[in-house]
Amino acid sequence: MTLRGWRNDDLDSLAAINADPEVMRYIMDGSVRDRRQSADGLQKMIANWQERGYGLFAVEVRETGVFVGWAGLAVPDFLPEVMPAVEIGWRLDRRSWGHGYATEAATAALRFGFLDRGLDRIISVRHVDNDRSARVMEKLGLTREFDTVVPGHEQPVAVHAITRDQYRARSATDPRTLRLGELGR
Numbered sequence: 323m324t325l326r327g328w329r330n331d332d333l334d335s336l337a338a339i340n341a342d343p344e345v346m347r348y349i350m351d352g353s354v355r356d357r358r359q360s361a362d363g364l365q366k367m368i369a370n371w372q373e374r375g376y377g378l379f380a381v382e383v384r385e386t387g388v389f390v391g392w393a394g395l396a397v398p399d400f401l402p403e404v405m406p407a408v409e410i411g412w413r414l415d416r417r418s419w420g421h422g423y424a425t426e427a428a429t430a431a432l433r434f435g436f437l438d439r440g441l442d443r444i445i446s447v448r449h450v451d452n453d454r455s456a457r458v459m460e461k462l463g464l465t466r467e468f469d470t471v472v473p474g475h476e477q478p479v480a481v482h483a484i485t486r487d488q489y490r491a492r493s494a495t496d497p498r499t500l501r502l503g504e505l506g507r
Contacts, residue, residue: 323426325379325393328368332380335389336360339415348449349413350400351475370396376439381414381427390418393427395435398447401472404481408435410446412458419454425461432462433493436486445483456480463492 339345340355340363355363370377378394391414398409410432412424435441446464448455459466464482472479484492 323423323430324382324384324387325427325430326382327371328364328380330364332389333357333361333364335415336364336392339391339413342416345413345416348452348455350472350477367392376408376435378411379427379431381412381423383418383423390415390423393424394431395439395441395444398445401447401470401479401481403470404445404447407443407445408441410435410444410462410464412455424454424458428458428462432484432489436489441486443483443485445481447479447481450478450480463488 337355337357337360340360341357343352343354346352346354367378374397376395378392378396380389381391381393382389391412393410393412393414395408395410398404398407410428412428412431414424432444435444444464445467446455446459446462448459450469459482462484464484465488467481467483469478469480471477
């Protein structure tokens with residue numbers, strides 16, 4: 323995978339991902355996003371990098387250069403009870419599911435958060451029925467901490483977390499851990 327910054331020409335592919343009901347099934351109320359909402363989201367992702375020094379990476383398949391989605395870090399302000407916090411997340415085109423792309427991209431983003439940005443703790447939030455995301459979180463070493471409900475959407479979610487110390491201990495023995503230079507940015 324190549325993790326890179328956002329470009330305006332990513333909009334068509336991003337909008338197609340956000341318009342897929344199966345991709346959006348477990349996101350907030352499960353509604354798809356239209357092109358305008360995707361364009362607004364793209365601008366917000368670009369702005370988050372400028373404001374925070376971290377954010378969501380655009381994800382491409384290295385061999386083909388095809389954009390397949392995003393992975394990275396965000397502030398989960400949709401869930402006030404976990405704040406202050408930084409969340410790791412991902413969203414990929416459905417055709418990219420089952421290839422290990424989410425795990426590979428999230429592994430690089432997790433490393434970036436802990437080692438490049440010095441974060442002490444990273445969480446991840448998933449709909450309780452989203453078993454695919456649960457498997458990715460497990461592979462990343464995140465531990466389920468508690469279940470709650472997203473205010474305003476009433477969706478049941480599970481909150482998972484990992485600390486920098488837990489990450490370092492795990493990374494010392496995990497051959498899948500990517501080195502910083504392998505981010506492909």
